[in-house]
Amino acid sequence: MFETLRDDVRTALAKDPAATSVAAVVLTYPGLHAVWxxxxxxxxxxxxxxxxxxxxxxxxxxxxxxxxxxGADVGDRLFIDHGMATVVGETSVIGDDVLLYHGVTLGGKSMRREKRHPTLEDGVTIGANATLVGPVTIGENATVGAGAVVVDDVPPETTVVGNPARPIDERDGESENRRPVVADDGCTGGAGTQ
Incomplete structure (x- = not known):
C-alpha cells in the first residue's frame, strides 16, 4: 500500500512541472486525493x-x-491534473500510467447494466474537457485532445481532436478528415477550415 502511495506521488512530480515538492503534492493535489x-x-x-x-x-x-x-477499474499511477469536474463512470476501465486533465468525462450512453463506459489502455492522455461516451476503447499511448468528443475507438499511438474526434497527422497537425470550407466569395477559408 505504501509503495502505491509513493508511486502516486512520484507520478505527480514527474507529470506536473508545477509540482515543487513532495509535501506540496501530498497536501494540495486534489487529483491525487481523489485517486486515494x-x-x-x-x-x-x-x-x-x-x-x-x-x-x-x-x-x-x-x-x-x-x-x-x-465500481470503476483503475490501474496504477493514474494522475488527474487539477481534477475539477472530472467524472469516471462505473464501468470505466483505466490502465496504468494514464493522465487525465480537468473536466474529463468518461460517460456512458446506455441505461442497461452492461459495459457502458470507456476503456483507457496504458499510457493514455486525455486533454482538458474531453468527453468520451460509451464503451469505446482508447488504445495504448493514444492522446485525446482538449475538448474532443470521442464516440469511436481510438487506435494505439494516435492523437484525436475535435467533435466528433478524428485522428490528426502529427507531422503537420492537420486532421486526416479536414476539408477546406468554401467561403461565399468562392475562396477557400484559412481560419474557417473545419
Whole structure:
C-alpha cells in the first residue's frame, strides 16, 4: 500500500512541472486525493459494502471536485491534473500510467447494466474537457485532445481532436478528415477550415 502511495506521488512530480515538492503534492493535489479516496471506495465496493463505498466516493467528490465511481477499474499511477469536474463512470476501465486533465468525462450512453463506459489502455492522455461516451476503447499511448468528443475507438499511438474526434497527422497537425470550407466569395477559408 505504501509503495502505491509513493508511486502516486512520484507520478505527480514527474507529470506536473508545477509540482515543487513532495509535501506540496501530498497536501494540495486534489487529483491525487481523489485517486486515494477512490482506492478506499473501490476496496469497499469489492467487499460488497456498496453504501459505504458510495459514501466515501461522495465525500471524495465534495472534497476534490472529482467523481470516480467505486465500481470503476483503475490501474496504477493514474494522475488527474487539477481534477475539477472530472467524472469516471462505473464501468470505466483505466490502465496504468494514464493522465487525465480537468473536466474529463468518461460517460456512458446506455441505461442497461452492461459495459457502458470507456476503456483507457496504458499510457493514455486525455486533454482538458474531453468527453468520451460509451464503451469505446482508447488504445495504448493514444492522446485525446482538449475538448474532443470521442464516440469511436481510438487506435494505439494516435492523437484525436475535435467533435466528433478524428485522428490528426502529427507531422503537420492537420486532421486526416479536414476539408477546406468554401467561403461565399468562392475562396477557400484559412481560419474557417473545419
Amino acid at each position: 479516496l477512490y482506492r478506499l471506495a473501490h476496496a469497499l465496493w469489492a467487499r460488497n459494502r456498496d453504501f459505504a463505498a458510495r459514501l466515501v466516493s461522495h465525500v471524495g467528490r465534495v472534497l476534490t471536485g472529482v467523481e470516480i465511481h467505486p
